[in-house]
Amino acid sequence: MSHQSTPVGQGIDSYQGGLRGYLRLQQIALEVAVVIMALLVTTEVVCRSVFGFSLHITEEIGGYLLVAVVFLGMPITLAEGSLFRVEFVMSRLRLRGQTWLMLLFNAMSLAVAALLNWQLIGLVRESWQRGINAPTVLGTPLYLPQIVMVVGMSSVMIVLLVQICRGITLLQKGEGR
Structure with a gap:
């Protein structure tokens, strides 16, 4: 059961030009990943089983790549309304109640996302300043995959802000009394 009238679940196409393009770019990046x-x-399986090396x-x-898929996928699933919801609660509420509940949820989610993003930015800065590299064959500078986490969480915050604005607009219009 889906409630398309609430400020979620409207899909990427419902977002304005620049943000829609940005989310599409993220979607392409995670699909490529x-x-x-x-x-x-x-390739690893073939090399190990057929050629005997790794x-x-x-x-x-x-x-x-898994980090990229997770963090770039979060804003996409949020924009598409594909995240988990407690449908048995939502289905018992009128549109106005659903909108208030989603507005509250989105506001709390935005606060958590902002706190997490602040910590992620600190992590990237520390990795950059200290020159921390992965202790692996590639020796990847750790700030590179960490930047993807900041980009993804920033995108989540933008999508949440848009959904909060949509919820406020619905409530101001007095829809779903």
């Missing part, structure tokens, strides 16, 4: 991850794992980078790059 999934394909690369699948190809990398397949690439020694599959686990590291796969981990970085």
Whole structure:
């Protein structure tokens, strides 16, 4: 059961030009990451089973790609309204109650996302300043995959702000009394 009239679940196409394009770009990036991850794992399996050697980078790059998929996927699923919701509660509320509940949820989520993003930015800054590299064959500077986490969390915050504005607009219009 889906409640399309609430300020969530309207999809990426319901967002304005620049933000819609930005979210589409993130979606393409995470789709490419999934394909690369699948190809990398397949190549590793073939190399180990057929040729008897390992690439020694599959686990590291796969981990970085997984971080990219998770953090770039969060704003997409939020914009699409594909996150978990307690439908048995939402279905018992009128549109106005659903809108208030989602507004409260989005405001609390925004506060948590802002706190998390602040901590992630500090992590990136510390990794950059201290020159921390992964203790692996590639020796990847850790601020690189950490930046993806900041980008993804910043996008989550933008989507939450848009949804909060939509909820306030719905309430101001007096819809769903």
